[in-house]
Amino acid sequence: MNSREYCPPYWDSSLPLYERAIQEIEKIRSAVHWFPAFERELPPEAVYSSLISALGKARDDGALPAGLVHRLADLPENIRLVYFSGDPGELSSPRRIGLPPEGKPAGQVHVVVPFRARHSTLRLRNILACLHSVRSQSDANVKFYVTVVESDESPVHRDRLEPWVDNYVFQYQPGPFNKSASLNAGVACTKEDSDVLCLLDADIVVDREFVSRILCESQNASAFLPYEDAFYLDLESSSRVVDGLDADGADFVGTLSGCLLRRPPGGCVVVSSERFRSVGGFDPSFVGWGGEDRDFITRLERESPVPRTPHTLLHLMHERPEMANAAPRATHDPQAPGALA
CATH class of the missing domain: 3.90.550.10 (Spore Coat Polysaccharide Biosynthesis Protein SpsA; Chain A)
Known part of the structure; x- marks a missing residue:
């Protein structure tokens, strides 16, 4: 099941933001040699945890633009539909x-x-x-x-x-x-x-x-x-x-x-x-x-x-x-x- 099938209206209305996020990730990859590639064809559980960990490390290393660090801090309140694995x-x-x-x-x-x-x-x-x-x-x-x-x-x-x-x-x-x-x-x-x-x-x-x-x-x-x-x-x-x-x-x-x-x-x-x-x-x-x-x-x-x-x-x-x-x-x-x- 792909992410859109969980809630099509949320996915469709948020798609421009997801596309922009992928563009930001590509910019980070061009500046941080060890940053993982984003594989669109993989299921979210195979991508999400490693991506979040990499963003956290890049932030701690000072490799992220200040504006992006600020947006990452606000992410939990602004995100609309996100993959999750853990204790509810x-x-x-x-x-x-x-x-x-x-x-x-x-x-x-x-x-x-x-x-x-x-x-x-x-x-x-x-x-x-x-x-x-x-x-x-x-x-x-x-x-x-x-x-x-x-x-x-x-x-x-x-x-x-x-x-x-x-x-x-x-x-x-x-x-x-x-x-x-x-x-x-x-x-x-x-x-x-x-x-x-x-x-x-x-x-x-x-x-x-x-x-x-x-x-x-x-x-x-x-x-x-x-x-x-x-x-x-x-x-x-x-x-x-x-x-x-x-x-x-x-x-x-x-x-x-x-x-x-x-x-x-x-x-x-x-x-x-x-x-x-x-x-x-x-x-x-x-x-x-x-x-x-x-x-x-x-x-x-x-x-x-x-x-x-x-x-x-x-x-x-x-x-x-x-x-x-x-x-x-x-x-x-x-x-x-x-x-x-």
Whole structure:
């Protein structure tokens, strides 16, 4: 899998910056005889670590222009999509969101997961892992319920999904997948007006404290993103995470590889039922791939800020749809990090 396939909009909008970075590397090579060549045809895991090490050595040796040293220092905040291999715990702030004074999260969470997979694909594997992780919360007393909306021409995977959820909803959707319509249908199953909505993509696996953190943070914000960045795992790492869930439901600890997306707008959003209604829910005019999450967050932000928590989402690898039907606004993300100037 090449880097573009992790997140095509991020890759396409950042391509001019990547090309400029390669030009800068070639300039360094012409001045520093030992600096490694950049091989475009090699996978990122074969290039990234050695390149970063070489840049660090060249900086320490005083072989880099001052301006480039400054830009390297700002790189973690400005980069948008980057290869990563390591412990995902290193990506998050050590600060944990505290529990309420009584030590018990208050309220109830409605987890809504939209889904479509025409065949028994990686997407089916992923949603089963997603639901398994949600059901594996460490606090047996935390209150939540789960709705899955399968939007397709027929309820293809009802038998596989229904045992994991409180509500299975089939929504007839014969055309391109409409995630907005699926989410709106799932939210309609909310039991109480006071319930907190967790709108979760089917390819995300969560940790054992996930629901407790949501309930705690929802006392401070009526809408928020329960993560800072998203770690899009490669195929091998995705398989190991899923295998770990199948074994005992424990959180995965160890080295994972893939691409890190900085401050993406989608994957999971938490919002009060009242706030969801106040902005009219998701816009079903977004048909195909992308754009609906950014639109929803933008409309929420017109009312009040939508903060992020210092955590990292884990996204499992899956097949990518044909991008020809992608929403034309998918690359519009005014919240994205700034360009590397």
